[in-house]
Amino acid sequence: MHKKVLVTGGTGYIGSHTVVELIQKGFSVVIADSLENSDITVLDGIEKITGVRPIFEKIDLSINYPTIELFKKYQGFSAVIHFAAYKAVGESVAEPLKYYRNNLNSLMNILEGMSVTNTPNLVFSSSCTVYGQPEKLPVTEQTPIQEANSPYGNTKQISEEVIRDFIHINEEINAVALRYFNPIGAHDSALIGELPIGIPNNLVPFITQTAAGLRESLSVFGDDYNTLDGSAIRDYIHVVDLAKAHVIAIERLADKINKSRIEYFNLGTGIGISVLECIKSFEKVSGKKLNYKIVGRRPGDIEKIWADTSFANRELNWKAEKTIDDAMLSAWNWEKNIRKIQQ
Numbered sequence: 171m172h173k174k175v176l177v178t179g180g181t182g183y184i185g186s187h188t189v190v191e192l193i194q195k196g197f198s199v200v201i202a203d204s205l206e207n208s209d210i211t212v213l214d215g216i217e218k219i220t221g222v223r224p225i226f227e228k229i230d231l232s233i234n235y236p237t238i239e240l241f242k243k244y245q246g247f248s249a250v251i252h253f254a255a256y257k258a259v260g261e262s263v264a265e266p267l268k269y270y271r272n273n274l275n276s277l278m279n280i281l282e283g284m285s286v287t288n289t290p291n292l293v294f295s296s297s298c299t300v301y302g303q304p305e306k307l308p309v310t311e312q313t314p315i316q317e318a319n320s321p322y323g324n325t326k327q328i329s330e331e332v333i334r335d336f337i338h339i340n341e342e343i344n345a346v347a348l349r350y351f352n353p354i355g356a357h358d359s360a361l362i363g364e365l366p367i368g369i370p371n372n373l374v375p376f377i378t379q380t381a382a383g384l385r386e387s388l389s390v391f392g393d394d395y396n397t398l399d400g401s402a403i404r405d406y407i408h409v410v411d412l413a414k415a416h417v418i419a420i421e422r423l424a425d426k427i428n429k430s431r432i433e434y435f436n437l438g439t440g441i442g443i444s445v446l447e448c449i450k451s452f453e454k455v456s457g458k459k460l461n462y463k464i465v466g467r468r469p470g471d472i473e474k475i476w477a478d479t480s481f482a483n484r485e486l487n488w489k490a491e492k493t494i495d496d497a498m499l500s501a502w503n504w505e506k507n508i509r510k511i512q513q
């Protein structure tokens with residue numbers, strides 16, 4: 171079987187973990203990444219874990235011509251997993267055109283590349299952000315999409331629509347949109363993990379960087395939410411569990427057992443965890459006391475969300491296996507590894 175998969179954003183956080191799982195399942199991988207928000211040394215980590223160095227193409231996928239040439243160079247792929255996108259919510263509010271231009275042009279160029287080279291299958295990185303603050307929890311795939319609360323979120327909503335309209339007229343192409351909840355943690359080897367550039371926006375890298383001494387203290391954004399301890403609730407999923415779901419999605423499309431031309435899956439654990447519970451988990455597994463303070467709510471944050479994962483569990487025969495403690499420990503081991511911290 172022709173098993174060459176194009177992974178855009180493959181040196182990024184979720185991308186690199188997915189590349190490892192793909193290689194370990196016998197796929198050959200071509201990574202396309204601009205390296206704007208990731209580092210080429212990620213390839214060393216992937217190679218150390220798997221024994222294979224994936225092919226790497228440095229490319230800005232938002233530019234049409236080189237993207238189409240990339241598809242032609244490899245005479246198409248068996249599938250594309252499209253991770254490459256900007257993802258900082260706050261930055262997208264400040265620079266909306268940057269987000270629309272990059273995230274939407276890249277997707278459209280990839281779809282065009284797929285159609286001109288008869289590449290049949292697409293897995294798209296979507297997000298639970300498409301649900302906004304749902305009225306009823308947990309959220310199923312049928313929960314109504316709400317107006318996006320950031321340009322970033324809007325690019326995910328629009329992308330799902332672009333794919334839907336495109337495959338409508340391109341009957342050979344099938345797609346799966348994976349709606350991630352909050353990916354955290356790192357590979358057990360501590361050889362790859364999340365590598366935020368500058369001050370992290372997301373909770374877990376901020377926690378580990380604070381514990382490593384790079385940040386003075388963590389700000390907990392709000393303790394007056396309508397939750398058990400007052401801090402906001404999310405569904406934190408270990409990035410390796412998430413990565414495995416991508417391989418299953420690729421195999422599902424290859425085996426043609428998908429139930430519709432585009433399918434949507436919630437990828438979470440089904441468990442809601444508060445910010446304060448995250449901190450407790452981190453302190454338990456690391457044995458370190460975290461310096462944190464409660465501050466006001468972060469604008470744009472929702473109060474609580476977690477996934478109903480029953481559809482993904484049943485249809486993909488997939489379930490998140492790792493716990494919040496596993497994820498926190500792996501994130502801490504990764505942080506210690508990159509900062510050369512001993513204990």
Ligand code: UD1
Nearest residue numbers: 257259297299371372373376389390391402404445468471
């Ligand atoms: C956001 C986006 C999500 C996107 C993800 C990746 C929304 C609704 N969600 O998730 O789509 O994929 O970013 O960039 O737009 N927190 C603190 N202190 C911190 C950092 C975070 O208390 O220093 C809290 C937040 O208030 C939140 C939780 O931790 O309650 C998780 O925050 P974060 O990791 O930034 O992810 P989301 O905002 O949930």
